[in-house]
Amino acid sequence: MAHSTISDEQLLIRSAGVFRTYGFEGTSLARLSEATGLEKASLYHRFPGGKEQIALAVAQGTHAWLRQNVFEPLKEPGDPRKKLRTAIEQLRACYDDGTLPCAFEVLSLAGGSPELAGALKDALQAWIKAFTDIAKESGLPSAEARKRAEQAIIQIEGSLIVGRVLGDTKAFRKSLDELPALLS
Amino acid sequence: MAHSTISDEQLLIRSAGVFRTYGFEGTSLARLSEATGLEKASLYHRFPGGKEQIALAVAQGTHAWLRQNVFEPLKEPGDPRKKLRTAIEQLRACYDDGTLPCAFEVLSLAGGSPELAGALKDALQAWIKAFTDIAKESGLPSAEARKRAEQAIIQIEGSLIVGRVLGDTKAFRKSLDELPALLS
DNA sequence: GTCTATATTAAGATAGAC
DNA sequence: GTCTATCTTAATATAGAC
Numbered sequence: 230m231a232h233s234t235i236s237d238e239q240l241l242i243r244s245a246g247v248f249r250t251y252g253f254e255g256t257s258l259a260r261l262s263e264a265t266g267l268e269k270a271s272l273y274h275r276f277p278g279g280k281e282q283i284a285l286a287v288a289q290g291t292h293a294w295l296r297q298n299v300f301e302p303l304k305e306p307g308d309p310r311k312k313l314r315t316a317i318e319q320l321r322a323c324y325d326d327g328t329l330p331c332a333f334e335v336l337s338l339a340g341g342s343p344e345l346a347g348a349l350k351d352a353l354q355a356w357i358k359a360f361t362d363i364a365k366e367s368g369l370p371s372a373e374a375r376k377r378a379e380q381a382i383i384q385i386e387g388s389l390i391v392g393r394v395l396g397d398t399k400a401f402r403k404s405l406d407e408l409p410a411l412l413s
Numbered sequence: 414m415a416h417s418t419i420s421d422e423q424l425l426i427r428s429a430g431v432f433r434t435y436g437f438e439g440t441s442l443a444r445l446s447e448a449t450g451l452e453k454a455s456l457y458h459r460f461p462g463g464k465e466q467i468a469l470a471v472a473q474g475t476h477a478w479l480r481q482n483v484f485e486p487l488k489e490p491g492d493p494r495k496k497l498r499t500a501i502e503q504l505r506a507c508y509d510d511g512t513l514p515c516a517f518e519v520l521s522l523a524g525g526s527p528e529l530a531g532a533l534k535d536a537l538q539a540w541i542k543a544f545t546d547i548a549k550e551s552g553l554p555s556a557e558a559r560k561r562a563e564q565a566i567i568q569i570e571g572s573l574i575v576g577r578v579l580g581d582t583k584a585f586r587k588s589l590d591e592l593p594a595l596l597s
Numbered sequence: 598g599t600c601t602a603t604a605t606t607a608a609g610a611t612a613g614a615c
Numbered sequence: 616g617t618c619t620a621t622c623t624t625a626a627t628a629t630a631g632a633c
Contacts, residue, residue: 232599252522255438257626270629271599279627330522337578338436338514346580353578379575379584387571391563394521394537396530400563416617441608454611455617463609 233266240265240275241290244283245332252335253284284336285345291332292352294323300359309366310409316363317405320385327392327401334386356382360412367413374412381411417450424449424459425474428467429516436519437468468520469529475516476536478507484543493550494593500547501589504569511576511585518570540566544596551597561595568595 235243243264248256258269258280265272276282298319303312324331337349360378365371388404419427427448432440442453442464449456460466482503487496508515521533544562549555568591572584 234598250523252436252438252524254436255522255524258628259626267598268600269627270601273628274598331574333578334518334574335522337574338439338519339434340436340439346578349578350580353575383571383575383584383588384567385571386574387567387569390515390518390521390570390574391537391567394517394530394533396534400567404567418616442610443608451616452618453609454619457610458616 235265235267237275238290240267241286245287245290246329248284248287249330249332249335252330253338254340256280256284281342281345284341285348287332288336288345288348288352292348292355295352295356295359298323300355303359303363309363310413313363313367313409313412317408321402321405324385324389324401327389327398330393331386331389334389353382364412369413377411381408384408384411419449419451421459422474424451425470429471429474430513432468432471433514433516433519436514437522438524440464440468465526465529468525469532471516472520472529472532472536476532476539479536479540479543482507484539487543487547493547494597497547497551497593497596501592505586505589508569508573508585511573511582514577515570515573518573537566548596553597558596565592565595568592 244261247260247264251260258272261272261280261283262269267275272283273279276286278285299316302319303309303316305312321327323329333349333353336345357375357378360381361371361375364374364377369377384404384407385401388400392398392400428445431444431448435444442456445456445464445467446453451459456467457463460470462469483500486503487493487500489496505511507513517533517537520529541559541562544565545555545559548558548561553561568588569585572588576582576584
């Protein structure tokens with residue numbers, strides 16, 4: 230491999246793909262090296278903490294991506310139903326139509342550091358809050374909105390797993406299609 | 414470690430605990446050895462195919478457990494609501510009140526063999542069928558029963574993940590509590 | 598900042614004694 | 616059927632050249 234440069238953003242996106250495909254324990258520096266085009270020593274230069282630090286950066290990057298593409302757009306002025314449809318399309322792309330596992334799932338299994346677990350929890354709580362707020366904006370009472378928000382994320386996560394086992398993304402697509410009715 | 418004997422059933426139960434906790438890739442022969450009390454060479458004596466064969470046996474053992482403790486009891490004569498309540502308590506115990514990940518989830522990530530994927534798919538389809546049948550027995554039309562059955566399993570899987578990330582089993586318990594209304 | 602080369606540890610897997 | 620001992624490969628991690 231000749232000299233290679235890759236932006237921090239691209240590096241994290243490709244690393245996220247590896248972690249989401251193989252899980253935290255199944256991700257090796259060799260696989261990260263192949264996916265990023267950087268030799269292992271170069272990965273250590275950028276992330277002295279190795280795999281654990283990369284996983285933490287992936288979790289924080291996932292939170293940042295959700296903030297920019299889902300949470301913030303949902304806060305802008307406009308029809309809540311329309312904003313939600315846009316957010317759903319972002320999520321559909323994020324999960325590659327249901328074929329790519331969720332970072333929350335694969336990074337939360339035993340093996341990760343407490344910092345990683347904390348970052349995942351922060352990001353998921355922010356997601357629940359974003360969905361709760363849009364449901365409230367659509368007219369649902371506070372407690373019901375919160376319930377529906379959790380239910381929506383549970384459905385996304387669950388349908389990804391059922392779809393993965395059955396080899397069929399139908400369940401995931403149905404879950405996304407039901408979100409507008411669930412969150413309003 | 415002195416000589417040790419352990420039944421096939423106990424061996425699979427303890428191995429399942431390791432796989433479900435650390436995932437397929439995170440499960441090493443060393444961890445299986447520690448959990449079962451057998452040296453690595455002894456595990457290879459019983460399972461010449463190594464980790465892959467043990468994972469396959471765990472998947473088949475999970476299917477057998479579900480058949481015996483959930484699917485078959487649901488088929489016996491009696492009030493469907495009462496049978497369902499009993500099945501739910503079995504599932505609650507199986508997931509250790511929501512603290513133990515699901516074998517379908519952790520064994521379906523990339524890394525496993527096609528045989529393993531096939532065994533998981535068979536078991537999950539049987540689970541969907543068992544829930545569909547009990548919903549039909551409760552009076553739901555066939556198509557709706559099938560939809561609710563998938564929804565029930567999606568909720569269980571999703572709530573396990575959300576609960577794991579948030580460090581709170583409330584979502585899982587709520588999912589189980591909602592099953593009777595969902596499947597009748 | 599990236600590379601080649603290497604050290605160290607752990608994982609998968611087997612041989613052969615008991 | 617289980618054990619100790621060993622082999623081979625792969626993983627984490629570092630040193631030092633460019």
